[in-house]
Structure formats: C-alpha cells, structure tokens
Amino acid sequence: DVKVTQSSRYLVKRTGEKVFLECVQDMDHENMFWYRQDPGLGLRLIYFSYDVKMKEKGDIPEGYSVSREKKERFSLILESASTNQTSMYLCASSFPPPGTSGTSTDTQYFGPGTRLTVL
Amino acid sequence: QKEVEQNSGPLSVPEGAIASLNCTYSDRGSQSFFWYRQYSGKSPELIMSIYSNGDKEDGRFTAQLNKASQYVSLLIRDSQPSDSATYLCAVGRGGYNKLIFGAGTRLAVHP
Numbered sequence: 001d002v003k004v005t006q007s008s009r010y011l012v013k014r015t016g017e018k019v020f021l022e023c024v025q026d027m028d029h030e031n032m033f034w035y036r037q038d039p040g041l042g043l044r045l046i047y048f049s050y051d052v053k054m055k056e057k058g059d060i061p062e063g064y065s066v067s068r069e070k071k072e073r074f075s076l077i078l079e080s081a082s083t084n085q086t087s088m089y090l091c092a093s094s095f096p097p098p099g100t101s102g103t104s105t106d107t108q109y110f111g112p113g114t115r116l117t118v119l
Numbered sequence: 120q121k122e123v124e125q126n127s128g129p130l131s132v133p134e135g136a137i138a139s140l141n142c143t144y145s146d147r148g149s150q151s152f153f154w155y156r157q158y159s160g161k162s163p164e165l166i167m168s169i170y171s172n173g174d175k176e177d178g179r180f181t182a183q184l185n186k187a188s189q190y191v192s193l194l195i196r197d198s199q200p201s202d203s204a205t206y207l208c209a210v211g212r213g214g215y216n217k218l219i220f221g222a223g224t225r226l227a228v229h230p
Binding site for chain 1: 127162164219
C-alpha cells in the first residue's frame with residue numbers, strides 16, 4: 001500500500017511565524033504535490049515537484065515556498081504566516097515521470113492532511 | 120467558468136437507491152478523470168479512474184465518461200449510509216500528472 005505521511009495533523013501558529021509542513025512518501029514516487037483545501041473552493045494546487053530539487057508553481061504559490069532535497073520528502077514553507085493561510089493542507093504523490101499522462105499510474109495518493117490555524 | 124464544475128449539493132438519497140454525481144470540465148484536451156471520496160475531516164481517497172469514453176464499473180460504483188460533452192459522472196448503486204461523504208471530481212491537466220479538482224458534491228444517504 002502507498003503511504004503518504006504528514007508531520008502534523010493539527011498546528012497552531014502566530015502571524016509572522018515561519019512554518020514548515022513536511023510530507024514523506026514511501027513508494028519512490030517521482031511527483032509530489034501540495035494543496036490547500038478551503039470550504040467551497042475545493043483543492044487548490046500550491047506547488048508541485050517532479051524530481052529532487054525540481055519544483056514548479058501551482059495555481060496559488062504566493063506566500064509559500066517548497067523544498068525537495070530527497071525524493072521521499074517534500075516540504076511546504078510559509079515564510080511569514082498570515083491569517084489567510086489558515087486552511088487544511090494536503091500533500092499527495094504519484095508515480096509516473098512526465099509524459100505518461102493518461103495511464104492508470106496517474107493516480108495521486110494523499111496524506112492525512114494538516115489543519116493549520118494562524119492566529 | 121470554472122475548469123471543473125460540480126453541484127455542491129447536498130444530494131440526499133434514501134438507503135438502497137442509486138446516487139448520481141455529475142461533473143463537467145472545460146479543457147477539451149483532458150485525458151484522465153478521477154473520482155475521490157472524502158469523509159469529513161479526512162483526506163481524499165481514490166474511488167475510480169477513467170480514461171476512455173463509456174462506462175467503467177467497480178463493485179457498486181460506475182464511472183461514465185463522455186468526452187464530446189465534456190462530462191463525467193459517478194453512479195453509486197445500493198447506496199449505504201457509509202457512502203455519505205463529499206465526492207471530488209478531478210481532471211488531469213498538462214504534464215507531471217497534475218490534477219484540477221472540482222469543489223465537490225456532498226452526498227447524504229439516509230436510512
């Protein structure tokens with residue numbers, strides 16, 4: 001079974017703090033993703049990575065950065081947390097390398113999520 | 120127009136009935152389509168994936184895809200209270216297996 005883990009289920013931080021959210025997958029997946037989920041807005045892609053040290057902006061990268069130093073680990077960083085970053089953060093991973101979209105290995109597997117509250 | 124649209128619901132069905140969940144998408148070039156189930160406070164879990172026009176069945180679930188109409192649906196037969204959850208439609212886009220998600224339809228199955 002694919003296992004994706006996230007460092008915390010619940011996190012409370014103060015405005016202006018630097019926040020690290022970590023995600024680890026154990027299936028040697030190439031691709032990893034960070035989403036945030038807000039009521040009525042669904043999942044929105046923040047950043048993704050298709051290889052170690054490679055990253056691409058998603059739809060809402062402002063206020064966030066990422067790091068992927070090892071294949072199994074993908075970190076989301078909030079440089080200076082703000083109240084509008086209060087949300088559920090979900091990490092996902094998928095296997096195939098670029099260019100193989102359309103096969104059954106497209107599937108993204110999600111971690112349990114981190115509910116972040118910024119006060 | 121949103122890239123992936125779903126009716127937010129709630130869709131309420133009696134136990135044992137067929138639940139029909141619908142999704143439309145705007146990118147005619149999309150090739151891969153997914154249905155995820157998400158229980159309250161939990162992360163999404165994959166139910167079905169579909170890549171070709173027509174129906175794909177897995178147990179009580181059937182996914183239907185019509186690329187000409189840019190429409191994908193999920194049917195749940197013999198609905199159970201344990202099926203009560205939010206169902207997310209996701210569509211593949213671009214490279215790197217990126218997905219774009221609809222906002223989800225909340226399904227409530229009542230005894």
